[in-house]
Amino acid sequence: MTTGIARPHSPSAPLGPDELVAQLRALGVRPGDTVLVHASLGAVGPVYGGARAVADSLLEALGADGTLVVYTQTPDNSDPSRWPVTRGYAVPAKQWPRLRATLPAFDPERTPSYGVGLLPEEVRTRPGALRSGHPQSSFAALGPAAAQITAGHALDCHLGESSPLARLEELNARILLLGVDFSVCTAFHLAEYRVPGQSTRLYGCAVTDGPRGRRWHRYRDVDFDASVFPTLGDSYASLPERPVTRGRVGAADCLLLDLAPAVAYASKWLIEHRPSSRR
Numbered sequence: 001m002t003t004g005i006a007r008p009h010s011p012s013a014p015l016g017p018d019e020l021v022a023q024l025r026a027l028g029v030r031p032g033d034t035v036l037v038h039a040s041l042g043a044v045g046p047v048y049g050g051a052r053a054v055a056d057s058l059l060e061a062l063g064a065d066g067t068l069v070v071y072t073q074t075p076d077n078s079d080p081s082r083w084p085v086t087r088g089y090a091v092p093a094k095q096w097p098r099l100r101a102t103l104p105a106f107d108p109e110r111t112p113s114y115g116v117g118l119l120p121e122e123v124r125t126r127p128g129a130l131r132s133g134h135p136q137s138s139f140a141a142l143g144p145a146a147a148q149i150t151a152g153h154a155l156d157c158h159l160g161e162s163s164p165l166a167r168l169e170e171l172n173a174r175i176l177l178l179g180v181d182f183s184v185c186t187a188f189h190l191a192e193y194r195v196p197g198q199s200t201r202l203y204g205c206a207v208t209d210g211p212r213g214r215r216w217h218r219y220r221d222v223d224f225d226a227s228v229f230p231t232l233g234d235s236y237a238s239l240p241e242r243p244v245t246r247g248r249v250g251a252a253d254c255l256l257l258d259l260a261p262a263v264a265y266a267s268k269w270l271i272e273h274r275p276s277s278r279r
Contacts, residue, residue: 014046015250020057027176027247028256031063034145034173036187036259037070039119043179045251051118055126059142067143069168070120071186072113077106077135079204100216105208106135113138119178132164135205135217139164145171155207156219159186160193165259173259179252182233183226187259191266192222195274199223228273236265 015023029035037058047053058068075086080096083089091099104111108131113120123129124140131140132153141149141164149171154162165187175187182188192198201223209215237244237255243265245256 014048015044016048017053017057017060020047020054020249021060023247023249024057024061027249027254028245029058029061029174029176030066031061032065033062034067034143034149034168034171035062035069035176036139036168036173037068037119037176037178038180038184038186039117039176039178040180040252041118043252044249047250051122054119055122062143065144067141067145067149068123069139069141069146069149069164069173070123071116072120072124072131072138072140073116073136074106074111074114074138075136076114077103077111077205082204100204100206103206103216105206105214106138107208108133108138134158134163135207136203137163155217156221158203158221158224159189160222163190165190165263169260169263175255175257175259175262177255178249179254182229182255185229185233185262187263188226188229188232188266189222189224191263191270192224194267195270225274228270232266232269232273235269236262239265 035058039054041047041051041054044054049056055068062068078086080091080099081093083091113124120140123142124131126142129140129142130146130150132138132150134153134155134157137158138153139150149164149167152162153164157163159165168187169190175185177185200220202218202220204216204218207215207217243257243261247254247256
């Protein structure tokens, strides 16, 4: 793919909505696309209207037939034994049973996302937005394909075949890394499910289960490792066919790529490069 770059923008001057839409289209965002966006608005720089204007501009660039998708994870809804990883602090083991019994259950309509920035919350809380039902790894979407993408997210499948990532693959969706790098490319996690012998571990979280009410849910799923994603992404981007478009939106370096071929490449790459101890 060729690199699309709109006219230079001074990082000290706030970006207006018309400029933002023009730069997104110059990068290659097309009307009718389904796009999974991971973003750092701080990297983009000042924008008139903040996160709301960025979401508006993405939706305008996608048009009425396009669908905007964001990752609205809630890893803080996790077993207290994992809080040093998921929350950044530890609690004494004697408190774990009480916390498992009282941690608020995930509510797709009300539970805020955690650790993914401002844009996912802006999209999640908009009228008409739909959100998948996984209590730790949900996605939110706006647009004609939103229901198809967010439906049927299994409780025991973070990011695999029964998740929105697989639906995005079927829809030939694209990925926009807006001021972030491949380290946060969630689509690569779908590839992890396709590595034979991929290691798994137990997860725990609070869920609401219809008439049963709140309960603590335990399940086994892939033991994720995103540490190799930057190297994996750079390897994919360096292919002779240039599958990744590079450009700028505001002050942010951005990457735009098709999801399905990236996941196919990642599956083979992980099989070849991941240490056998993790399989």
